[in-house]
Amino acid sequence: MSRRRLARSFFDRPAEVVAPELLGRLLVRALPDGSRLSGSIVEAEAYEPGDPASHGFRGPTPRTASMFGPPGRLFVYFTYGNHWMMNAVTREAGVGSAVLIRAVEPREGLDRMAANRGRDAPRDLCSGPGKLTQALAVDASLDGADLTRGREVWLEAGALVAPEHILAGPRVGVSAGVDAAWRFFVRDSPWVSRGRPGPPSRRARPRTQPTR
């Protein structure tokens, strides 16, 4: 379990390569008052250029500018009128590529997270992309923050999750897009989001055979 930060080179690769390697890493948020909040990443989704489901599909706009910035930065955007989403920017500047952090297992500062969320159940603090930004107090002010050097939010190396403990499935809330299993999550983790149309292998077996 390393507290060393992930380096720029880690992020300078395709999102679908970085996403599964983000599982098990520690997402750390330092608040202005000095308190430290953190959680281990258990679910992440990749977005690449040419993907109709990506906010970067139509090229850079003011809203998505940081997605086209250098790797290792934070890309934060607002959606559904209420929610902030946080992404780690991947690949070189000029390319719209990023990994959406969808869920983390809370580790440090659970009380503060609960206060930020307005609810106590640990399972309900960071089990969704909108939830975890609220718990960690991440909003537009952190858009473009440097995850490799900044003092407000960063990623510690933690421990890679072994491939046999990772499942991949279709992305959540994506109606259009490439036919790729670019949502990665830790198998059997109780901390993943509820938007979990996992792969067939993960689904409960029907108790009765369908008639045919």
Next chain:
DNA sequence: CGTTGGATTGGCT
């Protein structure tokens, strides 16, 4: 300048 719909969530059935 009006319209559209979203990388979601929480509450209710």
Next chain:
DNA sequence: GCCAATCCAACGC
């Protein structure tokens, strides 16, 4: 499991 809430960026005229 289903659906309304909420609002702003992007797009079309």
